[in-house]
Amino acid sequence: MIVKSHLKHYEVAFSNKFSFLLNICGIDNRYVVIDDKVYKLYKQQLSCLMNCPFLVLKSTEKNKTVKTALNLSEAIMAFPSKRNTVLISIGGGIIQDITGFAASILYRGIKWIFIPTTLLAQTDSCIGSKTSLNHGGYKNLLGTFYPPEKIFIDTGFIPTLSRKDFFSGVGEIVKIAITRGLKGIAEFERDALSILNGDQKSIRKWIEKSLEVKKQFIEKDEFDAGERKLLNFGHTFGHALEKTSNYAVPHGQGVSIGVLIANNISESRGDISPETNVRLQKLIVPFINIKLKSEYFSDEYFNAIKKDKKRQGISLAAILLRLNHQKHGLIEAHDVQEAEIRRAADAILQLL
Ligand SMILES: NC(=O)c1ccc[n+]([C@@H]2O[C@H](COP(=O)([O-])OP(=O)(O)OC[C@H]3O[C@@H](n4cnc5c(N)ncnc54)[C@H](O)[C@@H]3O)[C@@H](O)[C@H]2O)c1
Numbered sequence: 235m236i237v238k239s240h241l242k243h244y245e246v247a248f249s250n251k252f253s254f255l256l257n258i259c260g261i262d263n264r265y266v267v268i269d270d271k272v273y274k275l276y277k278q279q280l281s282c283l284m285n286c287p288f289l290v291l292k293s294t295e296k297n298k299t300v301k302t303a304l305n306l307s308e309a310i311m312a313f314p315s316k317r318n319t320v321l322i323s324i325g326g327g328i329i330q331d332i333t334g335f336a337a338s339i340l341y342r343g344i345k346w347i348f349i350p351t352t353l354l355a356q357t358d359s360c361i362g363s364k365t366s367l368n369h370g371g372y373k374n375l376l377g378t379f380y381p382p383e384k385i386f387i388d389t390g391f392i393p394t395l396s397r398k399d400f401f402s403g404v405g406e407i408v409k410i411a412i413t414r415g416l417k418g419i420a421e422f423e424r425d426a427l428s429i430l431n432g433d434q435k436s437i438r439k440w441i442e443k444s445l446e447v448k449k450q451f452i453e454k455d456e457f458d459a460g461e462r463k464l465l466n467f468g469h470t471f472g473h474a475l476e477k478t479s480n481y482a483v484p485h486g487q488g489v490s491i492g493v494l495i496a497n498n499i500s501e502s503r504g505d506i507s508p509e510t511n512v513r514l515q516k517l518i519v520p521f522i523n524i525k526l527k528s529e530y531f532s533d534e535y536f537n538a539i540k541k542d543k544k545r546q547g548i549s550l551a552a553i554l555l556r557l558n559h560q561k562h563g564l565i566e567a568h569d570v571q572e573a574e575i576r577r578a579a580d581a582i583l584q585l586l
Pocket residue numbers: 269270271272275293294295298325326327328329330331351352353354355358359360361362363364365366374391392393394395396399402484485486
């Protein structure tokens with residue numbers, strides 16, 4: 235799959251049983267950055283990469299900072315090939331964000347290749363060009379648009395993911411299925427059980443499907459000025475939950491819960507029927523394995539949604555699902571009230 239970008243076109247290649255190594259082990263001027271868990275679990279399979287300098291990084295939100303990106307830049311600067319170094323990044327969204335950011339600023343951009351190892355990164359974050367770092371208590375405050383040269387997806391990394399992280403990736407898949415309306419929902423329903431059981435064929439099918447759909451959005455609106463915003467379905471409510479749970483709720487599971495909250499708002503507005511809401515709950519809830527706590531929905535939650543504490547009481551923007559209208563699908567609503575979100579969040583607390 236080729237993703238067309240204003241910055242440079244880049245390829246997503248599917249690899250089997252780590253066959254991507256044939257393409258990257260021959261790169262002499264490489265500098266590998268690898269997630270610490272992936273390193274421990276896969277160092278034997280990836281051994282051909284380990285005879286050149288490499289860096290093992292812990293994937294925590296705390297580590298997704300400018301400091302880590304600058305340390306990485308300095309390590310590459312000390313490397314003989316300097317600006318010709320090819321940065322090879324192996325890990326989930328956190329490693330992607332740190333390495334993508336460092337690659338984008340060093341010498342105004344060095345080459346990087348990404349091998350996503352989480353379902354979330356394989357199914358969603360690996361394309362779209364975004365790199366983001368946390369700063370000053372704000373998540374993803376700093377960032378650039380800088381796609382890799384190439385992305386290799388190998389589902390051989392998936393079986394070792396924790397259930398929590400596996401479900402996190404499914405959250406983005408369900409979101410994509412819903413962007414395609416009733417057709418997408420029915421299609422996901424057919425495969426949900428095999429995905430839940432970790433069936434590699436179904437997982438691979440949905441990775442490809444999700445990337446195809448995301449590709450269509452980002453090729454139309456790479457810099458997030460319009461249509462791409464629809465991909466933020468579930469995100470406004472999910473991001474705030476990530477924050478108030480101190481990241482106990484991972485990104486994709488926050489998205490799933492955010493979709494449930496958004497759908498409850500849609501139902502109370504008459505934009506989807508109660509039957510559709512229940513149908514989607516039945517589809518999504520099996521892929522959530524965290525116990526929601528009422529304190530996650532404290533005032534801090536609503537402040538995180540509003541970002542600015544002084545703006546209490548005003549309407550908020552969110553992406554909502556609308557099926558009971560002639561023009562159906564996802565829409566950007568600008569009139570969401572705090573009371574509506576509170577009611578929906580209460581209902582979801584009861585559900586989970
Ligand atoms: N740049 C973007 O476009 C974009 C989009 C969405 C999310 N993100 C960011 O991505 C991050 C979340 O990424 P993520 O969900 O991939 O999580 P992650 O990178 O934090 O990885 C989750 C956990 O899985 C472990 N891990 C990774 N691969 C593994 C494997 N194969 N087997 C076992 N364990 C493995 C990691 O060590 C970590 O503990 C967030 O910081 C989010 O903001 C970025």
